[in-house]
Amino acid sequence: MKIQIHFFTALVGSVAIYFVTSGNLLASSLFFTSSFLIDADHALDYVLIYKRIDVLRMLKGHFYKDRIYVFLHSAEIPIIALLVWPGMYSAVFAAGYLLHLAMDVAEYPFRNPLLTYFLSYRLAVGFSKQKLCSKSDNVIF
Ligand SMILES: [Zn+2]
Numbered sequence: 001m002k003i004q005i006h007f008f009t010a011l012v013g014s015v016a017i018y019f020v021t022s023g024n025l026l027a028s029s030l031f032f033t034s035s036f037l038i039d040a041d042h043a044l045d046y047v048l049i050y051k052r053i054d055v056l057r058m059l060k061g062h063f064y065k066d067r068i069y070v071f072l073h074s075a076e077i078p079i080i081a082l083l084v085w086p087g088m089y090s091a092v093f094a095a096g097y098l099l100h101l102a103m104d105v106a107e108y109p110f111r112n113p114l115l116t117y118f119l120s121y122r123l124a125v126g127f128s129k130q131k132l133c134s135k136s137d138n139v140i141f
Contacts, residue, residue, distance in 0.1 A: 001103050003039060003059065010036035013099060017092055027092045035096030041072035067127040074119035075101060109134045
């Protein structure tokens, strides 16, 4: 998913959360953070794959060769947050997080779209791009 689309949906969602929670800025910020900043893990992937930093290529995201890590694109994170820290803030955090993951699932050609967004599944297949993707093109998560 393009970063601009994630930014826009995170912004709209966080404004909605702000009004629904009667001006709770922390809840609004949590939603924005969890639905947008997940993509920061692409920068880590780029460094793990190429052993260098290239901000422009990192932002484009079309750089995956044979492994896809994206550690933050893991459904375990919001599930654990809800279990360990139940309440409104974890619910808002999980909602933003799952919105981001759902948008990615809807877009990319994975062999198993739902399981791909679990770190445990990616770990089980060795983070193999070939095992995760049904096509080898332009996966950017
Ligand atoms: Zn993403």
